[in-house]
Amino acid sequence: MSEADFARIARIMATECGIILDTGKMPLVYSRLANRLRTLNIRTFRLYCAFVASEAGAAERRLMVEALTTNVTRFFREKHHFEHLRDKVLPGLIEEARQGGRVRLWSAGCSSGEEPYSIGLTLLDAMPDAPRFDIRILATDIDTQVLARGRAGLYPGSAVTLVDRRLRETFMRERPDDHGGSNWEVGPELRSLVAFKSANLVDGAWPMQGPFQVIFCRNVVIYFDIETRRRVLGKLAGLLSPGGHIYVGHAERLPAESADFRLVGLTAYQRAGPAPVRTGRGRNAADNVYQEHR
Numbered sequence: 001m002s003e004a005d006f007a008r009i010a011r012i013m014a015t016e017c018g019i020i021l022d023t024g025k026m027p028l029v030y031s032r033l034a035n036r037l038r039t040l041n042i043r044t045f046r047l048y049c050a051f052v053a054s055e056a057g058a059a060e061r062r063l064m065v066e067a068l069t070t071n072v073t074r075f076f077r078e079k080h081h082f083e084h085l086r087d088k089v090l091p092g093l094i095e096e097a098r099q100g101g102r103v104r105l106w107s108a109g110c111s112s113g114e115e116p117y118s119i120g121l122t123l124l125d126a127m128p129d130a131p132r133f134d135i136r137i138l139a140t141d142i143d144t145q146v147l148a149r150g151r152a153g154l155y156p157g158s159a160v161t162l163v164d165r166r167l168r169e170t171f172m173r174e175r176p177d178d179h180g181g182s183n184w185e186v187g188p189e190l191r192s193l194v195a196f197k198s199a200n201l202v203d204g205a206w207p208m209q210g211p212f213q214v215i216f217c218r219n220v221v222i223y224f225d226i227e228t229r230r231r232v233l234g235k236l237a238g239l240l241s242p243g244g245h246i247y248v249g250h251a252e253r254l255p256a257e258s259a260d261f262r263l264v265g266l267t268a269y270q271r272a273g274p275a276p277v278r279t280g281r282g283r284n285a286a287d288n289v290y291q292e293h294r
Contacts, residue, residue: 001030005045009033009064012052016065017142018202018224018232032067036060066143070223073111075155076118076162078218081247084265085119085214089245090126093213097133104212108201108236109220110139113150113194114159117186119216120193121167131192138208140199151196153186160184201232210239218267219249230255237261242273 009029010021021029033048040060042048051057052064076082097103105123107116116139123130123137141147154175160168163184171190175183199207201220217236221229233248234255240246248254248267260272 001026001045005049008049008053009045009068012049012061013065013068014225016061016202017069017200018221018228019069020223020225021068029068033064036063036067062144066145069143071111071143071146072219073114074162075114075160077115078247078250078267079162080266081216081218081268082118082122084268085245085247086122086126088264089214090123092243093135094127094130096213097127097130097135101134103133103135104138104210105136105214106138106140106208106212106216106239108140108199108215108217110141110147110150110196111143112146113139113153113186113196114155115139115216115218116150116194116196117153117190118163119214120190121163121171123193124171124189125164125167128189131189135193137194138212139194139196140208141196142198142200144198147196147198150194153191155184157182157184202228206235208239211241211244212239213241213244215240215244215246217246217248218252222249222251237269237271240271242271244271245269246271 003023003026006021006023006026006029013019013021033045037043037045037048040048040051042051052061093103105119107119110116116137119137123135127133139147139150141150156177160172163172168184171187173185173187175185177183197207201217202224215236217233221232224232229252233252237246237254245264246254246261246269248269250267252267254261254269261269262272264270
């Protein structure tokens with residue numbers, strides 16, 4: 001891999017998904033893509049770059065993005081966000097749902113599902129009958145492979161150690177693996193709350209329209225350049241309903257122009273205005289996004 005090859009790959013990544021790769025990532029890029037070259041029987045990175053940049057290489061371009069996307073996640077990562085959600089946000093949303101209102105939460109950059117399922121477990125702990133009401137959690141990611149793992153909802157025992165035992169045994173099912181250990185599978189109540197869908201936050205048009213009362217977008221935009229970060233966070237904030245909350249990563253902040261937001265917790269923001277309480281169960285076109293890829 002020459003520096004010119006790396007620079008071309010970096011430009012494609014910035015265009016396709018907003019991720020910025022500095023030259024220090026060159027060994028990582030080489031190690032993650034070398035297998036793709038072998039699979040395609042392409043001898044050089046120069047030829048590989050030419051292929052992924054071509055019309056015929058559109059499918060491989062997506063696989064390249066997925067190979068170079070970082071997917072670090074775990075159940076109840078940054079626990080303080082879920083405590084804030086449980087104590088400060090969910091009581092009002094639960095009341096709204098019980099009055100017939102529409103409640104929508106979004107995990108943007110959901111990876112393999114641990115984050116949206118953690119949101120769902122927090123909700124079910126406070127409202128065990130949540131699946132009976134108009135409450136949905138949208139989970140999106142650019143990587144189709146991690147989305148498939150999220151939809152499968154099957155995790156090794158080591159992955160669920162931070163899930164409260166009571167919640168794990170109530171809303172998940174233990175399954176033996178082939179090595180004498182066990183996996184844990186998401187149960188039907190939790191699964192019914194979460195819908196997975198592919199989405200690229202850098203795209204101009206998003207399949208989701210909102211409004212959402214809660215958005216989690218944590219440790220995602222940190223990989224973008226400053227302008228893309230500002231634009232994506234601003235657009236996310238615009239999809240929040242009045243009184244809604246957005247949770248970002250520990251090193252992330254809302255753009256300065258988001259003047260109608262106030263900091264209400266550690267990297268937790270609330271949009272100005274009371275949360276609207278609606279009666280009636282009318283759906284709108286935006287809800288179609290929840291009907292696919294459950």
